Amino acid sequence: MAGVSAPVEVSARETEVLQLIGEHLSNAEIGARLFISVRTVESHVSSLLRKLGAPDRRALARRAAESARRGPALPAPATSFVGRAAERAELAGLIATHRQVTALGAGGVGKTRLALAVAADVAGSYRDGVWFVDLAPTGDPRMVAAAVAAALGLGEQPGRGMAESVFAALADRQALLVLDNCEQVRDGVADFADRLLAACPQVRVLATSRARLLVPFEHPYPVPPLSLSGAGESEAVALFLDRAAAAGARPDPAVRDAIAAICGRLDGMALAIELAAARWPALGPDGLTAALADPLRALAGGSRAHDRHRSVRAALDWSHQLLDPDGQALLRRVSVFVAPFTVAAAADIAGVEVGAAADGLARLAEQSLLVVSVAPAGTRYRAPETIRQYGTERLAAAGEDAGTRTRQLRWCLAVAAELATAGEDWRARFDAAADELRAGLGWAVGRPELRAEAYLLASRLAELAFTRTLTGESQDRYEQAAALAGDPARAAPMLRRAAAVAGCRTRGDDEYRLHRAAADAARRAGDHAAAARDLATAATCAYRFSTKFERLPPQPEVRELLAEARQLAGADPAARAAVALAEAGVLADAFGAAQGPPDNAVTDTIAAAERAVTLARRTGDPIAESAALDALTGAQSWAGDTFGTAATARRRCTLLRAVPVTPESVRELVDALGMAVETSLGVGDLAGAHRWGRQLAEHPLLAEVGHRATGWLLVADALAGNVPEVGTGSVRFREAWRRAGSPAAAAYSPAATAVATIHALRGDEASRREWEAIRDRLGTPPEHTYGYGAVFDALRLLHEGDPAGAADRTAPEPAEVWKWVTWIWLHWYVALRAEAAVLAGDPAAPDRVAAAAAVVAGNPVAGALVDRAAALLAGDRDRLLGTAAAFEAAGCRYQVARTLVLAGGEDARRGGRQVADLGLVPMAPPSRR
CATH class of the missing domain: 1.10.10.10 (Winged helix-like DNA-binding domain superfamily/Winged helix DNA-binding domain)
Known part of the structure; x- marks a missing residue:
């Protein structure tokens, strides 16, 4: 590298x-x-x-x-760029003054080479570089955003489509995007460019196309042919001489007039001149003149622009006629490749021996009909787009289109099957083959006789796209496979898998829709048990993942789905387990809407969740059991069983550890690891929170949800007092948040609050205000007021010597704010509340300490906080210093230092130095009311 x-x-x-x-x-x-x-x-x-x-x-x-000393790499042309100085300057000037410029012209006029030359010329003007996207292999307008994302090295972000992920990444970038060969996906490019330029004010677009894109920002620039006259040597002649010399025969100056005449007959079209120059060593001036004269005279007439287009076709016809029959057949057959291909692939699709393919491809390359790329990974060939289109026309004229493309489809199926079992280099191999797989599928979709093969390829491409974290495409391909299935019994599993991928993308509306569609397909197939599972799962989504919906389905509709699922379930174990899980969700939803935690509601919710767990375990499906255990964690949390909640969350992770990677398992694992992180914080297991958070961040298929893990790791580090880690982690978090388009997601507000608190303890008011602004942008739900917000405010106020303020901030009784503290914050809330009461001299302090001790027993951090409060209340200095060891064991460096400061004397001086070593301002002595 x-x-x-x-x-x-x-x-x-x-x-x-x-x-x-x-x-x-x-x-x-x-x-x-x-x-x-x-x-x-x-x-x-x-x-x-x-x-x-x-x-x-x-x-x-x-x-x-x-x-x-350069921006992102542009493709390196195999040959030198000749002439066009005026066009380069003019086009560069247009890009500087217009948001989007389209270089227009017929195939073969030289649009791509001109665009690349201009992009290299202006690269230094763009702080964030120049990016090149070849859209020739992209046959589906819906895949334009994916092609751009691939060029940028971006993955899709949860809750966003690929286009939105690109817009978010480029929102504050100053960059030039070169979109080449737009004509076959013009509508897709037009929509993408229109939205891109509106969302990214510093991005400019240079497109090449045979027709205008017709978008608001577009400025068209017709690319002229190479000049045929002028002072000195014309551009057309200069190009011919350069390419003839590259072919091994530099023309003698005496034949310059003949070459000028040949270039004139070719109307200065770059591709036509290059094809003619490649034949110079074999034919010379007389042979070229004779060969080109008749075809061009036969095409006389019509507009000059039309003649120029005809001149390219004439040159292609002429080059084609000079090939032997085997060469002609090979050219037209390999024209089905939309991306660079190997000799072996060409042999398979052309239906010839590998040796014959290698020899034939070499001859086509020698005659400038193919471009060769030699790399350590192997030699690949590519037909320039104009030649590829010409070849496909010849393929159809020869009546070989169906046969060749059928071989291509079977080759695609074999490649997809091989990639599914490939080793470590499979990502690069998939990226190289993906456009070919998409093209093969696109052709097969319209052939009823190949529906079975198209279904199989769509399902395999969906699996590969998911593993490559192209989740948006994966969902689309699974839905496409369902549409191609023909049989509802084969469609239903594809729809279920599409629903799981939608869940991984945090698209609740799609997940709900697709499970209902799967239920309809299963019902048509006569599989009532499967239909019951899908209906119950759709109902569960509406409760379990309600925050992932843009439009949450009405409760009566969801209850109707559950009632229908009960009727269809019969005695099927999996269906009964799914129904039981949905019923537990209904109870939990009703419980969560209650004003307080009534005992009967707690008992009923836990019982329903435990029944769902029991039934799921009997099915032997760890994914179903994990989903049921998630319902149990919610019920245990409402009941105030913090340790039981954490244990159940860890159990889910253990259960899923050895489950094969599928959309369903990844969807469940994302949730399970997230719950494990959060509940570990709730019981004071900061090391465990880090361990689960790292697993979430490091899982290769969870790359785009890594900021969720980063957010909770920030919370853990802030609670532990790991100030340097909060500093570096906050940079990563903020960068990821901005890269995602700065979404207003309240789920990330605890992280912003934690970082703002650390900056407050550091005395960095500017950074504190910045992170409070981020927190406000993310949202401050009731959990902020009564849960994490109260906890972090209390930590800050105690450090600032204002225990009375901390006591006021935690004044509500835990039972009054149970909804917002039971999940994570209950132990932290009651422990800090007790310490604040003691230091503020509150008469209720003894009662608060005793009540807190009963709640937090077994929590290493909260238990030490309460024990320290009790020691302060009793004036027991030895007991107070003993809590420092407990904090040390729990990994809370800040609380160790705080304990020493509170102890006074020499210990206070030592603790003050530790506070300073953490980068924090000195603790203020507590003031009583």
Whole structure:
């Protein structure tokens, strides 16, 4: 891998990471590229931030670009660029003054080469670089955003489509996007470009197309043919001479007039000139003139622009006629490839021996009909788009289209099957083959006789796209497979899997819709038990993942689904388990709407959840059992059983540890790991919260939900007093949040509140205000007022010597705010409430300490907080100092230092030094009311 130059102290591995940051890859994508864990990548990123003095990841990306002395790489043409100085200057000027410029012209006029040359010329004007996207392999207008995302190194983010993920990533970027070969997906490009330029004010687009895109920002630029006259040598002649010399025979100056005449007959069209020049060594001036004269005279007439288009076709016809029959057959058959291909692939699809294919491809390349790329991974061939389109026309004219494309479809099926079992390099191999698989599927979809093969390819492509974290495409392909299935019994599993992928994308509306569609298909197939499972699962989604919906279905509708599921379930164990889970969700929803935690509601909800767990376990399906255990965690939390809640959450993770990777298992694992992190915080297991959070962040299929884990890791570090870790983690969190488009998601508000609190303890008011603004943007739900907000405010106020303020902040009795503290914050709330009461001299302090001790017994951190409060209340200095060891064992460096300060004397001085070592301002002595 080519390195990015960097200071001497940056290691070789850090240099590689820096280069990939410059390519705007996520940590998970960098880990996959370098075969290292995400945690290791995070360590390297933190080291780079420190060593290079960069404030954030975006600054690292700029540093990488500066070190490389270039923006993101443009394709390296195999031949030199000749002429067009005026056009280069004119087009560069247009890009500087217009948001979107479309270079227009017939195939073969040289639009792509001109666009690449201009992009290289202006690259230095764009802080965040120039990005090239070849849309020739993209036959589906819906895949335009995916092609751009692939060029940018982006993955899809939960809750966003691929286009929205691109817009979020480019929202504050100053970049030029080159979209090449737009004509076959013009509608898709037009929609994408229109939305992109509206969402990303500093992005400009240079497109190449045979027709205008017709978008509001567009400025068309017709690309003229190469000049045929002028002072000195014309551009057309210069190109011919360059290419003839490259073919091994530099023309003698004496024949320049003949070459000028040939270029004139070819109307200055770049592709036609290159094809003619490739024949110069064999034919010379007389042979070329004779060969080109008749076809071009026969095409006389019509407009000049039309003649130019005809001149390319004439040159292609002429080049085609000079091939032997085997060469002609090979050219037209390999034209079905939309992406670079190997000799072996060409042999399979052309129906010839590998040796014959290798020899034939070499001859076509020698005659400029194919482009060759030689790399360590192997030699690949590609037909320029104009030649590829010409070849497909010839394929149809020869009556070979169906047979060749059928071989291509079978080749695609074989490649997809091989990729499903491939080793570590499968990502690169999938990326190389993906466009071909999509093209093969696109052709097969319209052939009723190939419906079975199309169904199989769609399902395999859906699996591969999911594993490659192309979740939006995966869902679409599963739905496409369902539509191709023909038989509802085969459609239903595809719809279920599509629903699971929608769940991974946090698209609750789609998940609900698809489970209902699966139920309809199962019912048509006569599988009433499966229909019951799908209906019950749809109902469960409405309760379990209600925050993931844009439009939550009405409760009467959901209850009707559940009633129908009960009727259809019969004695089927899986159906009964699914119904029981949905029933537990109904009870939990009603319980959560209650004003207080009535004992009978607690008992009924727990009983329903435990019944769902029992029935799910009997099915032997760990995913179903995990879902039922999730219902139990909710019931246990409402009941105030904090330790039981955490144990059940851990049980889910253990249960799913060995489950094969599928959309269903990943969907469940995301939720299980998240619950394990949160409930570990609730019982004071900060090390456990880190362990589960790392698993969530490092799982290769969970890369795009890593900011959820990062957020809770920030909370854990803030509670522990790990100030440096909060600093580096907050940079990653903020960068990921902004990269996602700065969504207003209240789920991330605890993280922002935690970071703001640490900055307050550091005395950094500017950073504190910045993070409070982020918190306000994310949202401050009731959990902020009564749960995590009260906890972090109390921590800050106690540090500032205002225990009375902390006591006021935690004044409500736990039973009054049970909805917002039971899940994570109950132990923290009652422990800090007790300490605040003691330090404020509240007469109720003894009662609060005693009540808190009963609640937090077994929590290493909250228990030590309450024990310290009791020691302060009793004036027991030895007992007070004994809590420092408990905090040390629990990994709470801040609370160790605070304990020493509260102890006074020499211990206070030692504790003050520890507070300073953490980067915090000195603790203020507590003042009583």
